[in-house]
Amino acid sequence: KQEVTQIPAALSVPEGENLVLNCSFTDSAIYNLQWFRQDPGKGLTSLLLIQSSQREQTSGRLNASLDKSSGRSTLYIAASQPGDSATYLCAVRRISGGGADGLTFGKGTHLIIQP
Amino acid sequence: DVKVTQSSRYLVKRTGEKVFLECVQDMDHENMFWYRQDPGLGLRLIYFSYDVKMKEKGDIPEGYSVSREKKERFSLILESASTNQTSMYLCASSLPPNGDWFDTQYFGPGTRLTVL
Numbered sequence: 615k616q617e618v619t620q621i622p623a624a625l626s627v628p629e630g631e632n633l634v635l636n637c638s639f640t641d642s643a644i645y646n647l648q649w650f651r652q653d654p655g656k657g658l659t660s661l662l663l664i665q666s667s668q669r670e671q672t673s674g675r676l677n678a679s680l681d682k683s684s685g686r687s688t689l690y691i692a693a694s695q696p697g698d699s700a701t702y703l704c705a706v707r708r709i710s711g712g713g714a715d716g717l718t719f720g721k722g723t724h725l726i727i728q729p
Numbered sequence: 730d731v732k733v734t735q736s737s738r739y740l741v742k743r744t745g746e747k748v749f750l751e752c753v754q755d756m757d758h759e760n761m762f763w764y765r766q767d768p769g770l771g772l773r774l775i776y777f778s779y780d781v782k783m784k785e786k787g788d789i790p791e792g793y794s795v796s797r798e799k800k801e802r803f804s805l806i807l808e809s810a811s812t813n814q815t816s817m818y819l820c821a822s823s824l825p826p827n828g829d830w831f832d833t834q835y836f837g838p839g840t841r842l843t844v845l
Binding site: 707 | 733762764769770771772773774777787788819821832833834835836837838839841
């Protein structure tokens with residue numbers, strides 16, 4: 615059974631710092647990996663999606679990498695801002711014969727950026 | 730922009746009631762999903778659907794059923810609500826007809842259900 619772990623569970627840093635969030639998964643047979651952010655009491659916003667054949671994806675100040683063989687992904691946030699404060703979730707989609715399947719989520723990293 | 734809407738943001742029901750949670754997406758997506766989110770347990774998949782009238786069990790389907798009569802609408806049904814079904818319920822959709830094989834999932838705002 616796929617398990618997804620995110621480290622650290624919580625992180626508080628001063629504004630302007632570069633930071634790295636970590637995600638690991640136990641089964642490397644994945645279709646893709648997706649990073650989301652969730653603001654308190656809200657739904658999830660997709661940040662980046664990496665296909666299993668890709669190594670990284672970039673969007674603005676965000677960069678996500680994937681090492682499928684070791685079961686790891688990192689989300690790099692450059693020049694952090696108070697508006698980046700949120701919970702960041704990592705999720706993997708397994709390979710399934712039927713084509714569609716849901717995601718297995720980590721429990722998230724709660725990030726606070728201090729002004 | 731993809732829009733996934735859920736019928737209620739907050740819902741309070743009594744034990745034993747039949748509860749319907751509705752989800753609608755406006756991007757003609759093939760796939761739709763229901764998750765629940767609980768503190769300490771994270772998000773877990775309840776059911777999903779890859780076509781009209783088709784459904785598949787997720788990781789925690791017990792106590793739930795689903796209905797997808799139209800492509801844009803996916804309903805989660807609690808046949809007899811219990812207190813352990815108090816949770817945040819999140820709907821998602823993916824896969825437009827032109828085949829975005831990245832299969833990005835887009836989420837609704839969530840329904841916080843309390844069962845008393």
